[in-house]
Amino acid sequence: MSNARPRLDAMRPSQPGPTRTADPRPPDKFPGRGNYLGYVLFGSCGVFLLLSSILVLRIVWALAAGEAAWNDLMAQFQNPIYVAYHVLAFVGLVWFTLRFFSLFPKTQPAKIGPAPRPPDAFFAVALNGAFAVVTAALAAILWGAVL
Amino acid sequence: MEGETKKTFVVTRFDPDQDEAPRTDTYEITVQPDWKVLDALNHIKDHVDPTLSHRWSCRMAVCGSCGMNVNGEPKLTCKDALSDYGDTVEVAPLANFPVIRDLVVEMEGFMEKFKAVKPWIMVAKERAIEEGTYRQSPEELDAFKQFSMCINCMLCYSACPVVSAEPDFLGPAAIALGHRYNQDSRDEGNAERNEVFRDDGGVFACSFANECSEVCPKNVDPSGAVQQAKLLNVIDWATGLVVSRGGK
Numbered sequence: 001m002s003n004a005r006p007r008l009d010a011m012r013p014s015q016p017g018p019t020r021t022a023d024p025r026p027p028d029k030f031p032g033r034g035n036y037l038g039y040v041l042f043g044s045c046g047v048f049l050l051l052s053s054i055l056v057l058r059i060v061w062a063l064a065a066g067e068a069a070w071n072d073l074m075a076q077f078q079n080p081i082y083v084a085y086h087v088l089a090f091v092g093l094v095w096f097t098l099r100f101f102s103l104f105p106k107t108q109p110a111k112i113g114p115a116p117r118p119p120d121a122f123f124a125v126a127l128n129g130a131f132a133v134v135t136a137a138l139a140a141i142l143w144g145a146v147l
Numbered sequence: 148m149e150g151e152t153k154k155t156f157v158v159t160r161f162d163p164d165q166d167e168a169p170r171t172d173t174y175e176i177t178v179q180p181d182w183k184v185l186d187a188l189n190h191i192k193d194h195v196d197p198t199l200s201h202r203w204s205c206r207m208a209v210c211g212s213c214g215m216n217v218n219g220e221p222k223l224t225c226k227d228a229l230s231d232y233g234d235t236v237e238v239a240p241l242a243n244f245p246v247i248r249d250l251v252v253e254m255e256g257f258m259e260k261f262k263a264v265k266p267w268i269m270v271a272k273e274r275a276i277e278e279g280t281y282r283q284s285p286e287e288l289d290a291f292k293q294f295s296m297c298i299n300c301m302l303c304y305s306a307c308p309v310v311s312a313e314p315d316f317l318g319p320a321a322i323a324l325g326h327r328y329n330q331d332s333r334d335e336g337n338a339e340r341n342e343v344f345r346d347d348g349g350v351f352a353c354s355f356a357n358e359c360s361e362v363c364p365k366n367v368d369p370s371g372a373v374q375q376a377k378l379l380n381v382i383d384w385a386t387g388l389v390v391s392r393g394g395k
Binding site: 020022027033106 | 161166168169216220242243245246247253286289291305306308311330354355356357358360374378379382
């Protein structure tokens, strides 16, 4: 009988079969870390888009239903809950738009067809400038300064 | 030695033969002021607990092996200075990956996603040697160069909330790599890759958290690559509605 030590295969698992793994865990500190909070809030602004779209439909319906319905809706809009909602929606959607504009440049490839990509500054000036002009024009119309 | 301090390391451990679920072990060691997190882990393995398992290789942020979660954030531990942390440092395996042992994660699914985007130059017909080399201008190189700097460290997958919710999602690095080849002027494989990009779990599964680009240790912008791939795929799809592709 040989006195040699039995050979051990160091790479052999101690138990037969595939290696058992621990389940993956989700990213740590979600949604409080890094971009997660902005990402979740950005997605949550979809609620404002949905509710505001429904309100626009309601306004159109009131317009079609005659002056009494329109005046009734305008009276309802004086309710503090509506006012609070509109302030919240305004702040939320302005932030949503500005965040979208800040992310927009990185969505543009080096070339689209033969046209080279403009510099980031072009996107910043064009998007934010257009937003400021359109917002100012709408505000002027709503306050009765124009038309 | 001057500048030495004591730090406590709370390290996630998992032995598939013994543990039902990952647990933590705590080690208090003396660290040098210029150490990276990886140096501390190597010290623990060499001098305190030889059973600790972790991956590493180059120690110079090139091989992409030593990605781990440090204090809850995905980091390349060979690049991550210990001086940036307080007295307690928590080290865990990368999130969103199954754990094989301790800090070592299963990479098979990640590698399959890489293969899926066909990360190689595809040409319809190989150029004859007599025609010379493929030439590329600096502008053509700039279109994809940053996306070719990826070291496959998987930090972007660990940070991605979409990978967490939808494990079949191709993920940031694989899409950035596919986009890199789509942007390469020598390549003619866009149509094949775009089919993969437009499939379930492709580019449109991304909801643009942008955290992948934040954690990238090589300053690649994978989230930009994914959004650009989305835009180019929409253009490609719309163009296909009006222009015949000649059967391809």
